[in-house]
Amino acid sequence: MRKLILPLLLCSLMSVPAWAQGPMKPGLWEMKVKSDALKNMPKIPPEQVAQMRKMGIEVPQIQDGAMVTKVCVTKAMAENEQLPGLEKNEAGCQTKNVQRSGSGYSADIVCSSDAMKGEGKVKATFSGNESFTSTYDFKGTVHGQPANQHSEQSGKWLAADCGSVKPAGAAAKK
Incomplete structure (x- = not known):
């Protein structure tokens, strides 16, 4: 079950281009995702969460x-309109047909990797x-x-100082 949920949640998070209305403000951000996939996710016991951390x-x-996650967006990321988590597209998904209108936008997400195939909006x-705020709908296959x-x-946006939260993508580069 977790093998199915993680790629879907990753796609949910990556579906929010920062450039929809200019750059995101650099600093500490709180991101929330409510998803159908979360409803089916088994609860991880607190002791296992502590061990993982x-x-x-x-x-x-x-x-x-x-x-709910905290994300650090650096000044360079904001200026380059780089969305946290999209430094490397591990889900094999691409953003296409971006339409901007005022303070909103829409786009298609097309996934064509071995792990994830399908389309989203x-x-x-x-x-x-x-x-x-955004919504994301996906239909296809995962694994x-x-x-x-x-x-x-x-x-x-929470604060200009990220505190102990490392810039997005830094943990993956260790």
């Missing part, structure tokens, strides 16, 4: 049915450079299993 694995919190609305997902994302 000791090993350096970032385990997002689940609050009110949403996965994302729609988002930015409120300046400090918050956004050969049928997958239909609906997710809702939101992000809000």
